[in-house]
Amino acid sequence: MYNSKGRYALMAVFTVAALVCLFYAQYQLASFAGFLFGFILWSHFRHSSVLLASKYFKNGDHERAEELLNEVPNADRLAKNRRGYYEFMRANIALKKEDYAAAEFHFQIASRFPLGGKNDKAFVMIHLANLALRKKDKVRSNAYLEKAKELAVTPKAQEIIIKIEKEVNSL
Template structure:
């Protein structure tokens, strides 16, 4: 938390410095200072380790994403939305490594803390449904699958939902 306060203080100092630079006709340096202060404000709301892990996940480099997230010592000190996405990313990595018990805990923590985007909530619920289906717990799997359906308004996960429904019919 102290780290976030320091970031905001640095952003404020840079913003004041940019005003001073604009007054003294150093327009280029003033614009640079405004951009740097914006970067500090952005990292206050978006944790850089989460952003790097998201990048590695998009490139399907799960091992690298796991190493980045392992560098976070105290996720409970993050802003709540950052903490939720930390657990969400950890759950995705554990599910890719077939560590279902750990993935389940991480997804549940992420959902309890509160993911911001409905699509992310739907993905977490869909993964929980798959985990419970692999344990042959059809009741919980149906519950989480229904939650995923309700949250997936744009039908981005329609193929995965149908696949899980098809697997559920086999059990």
């Protein structure tokens, strides 16, 4: 759970350790340091700073979360379980900034990846339905709501779905 600078520092430490071990002919320790360097490099591309960003996101510090999400070198390389959270946080941050096109884009991507559970996926569909409603697209909004109904587990999610359905029917 490091940011990019922390990972780069660890990679530098393991590189120096490997070189020192090679200088003293400690090949097993050098290979272990090389393995740790490779693990940190792999972690940088597959997990990046998403977990750390989610910590700030849950605490309501969206600016810091966005900074950490900007450190992700390539979102396509993230592990499946990290990519869903990455896109979900990106979408919610875009909603806060009232950038609805970006929010819809990121929610669309988040809907394709696993999230915490059915209810989390239901909230993605609810957001997509709400964004479609904002565009007055009744067909897409209904389609998202039907999918959200299948996934919604909590009373709060079901209540939101009913409210959006009423608004869609009033169009």
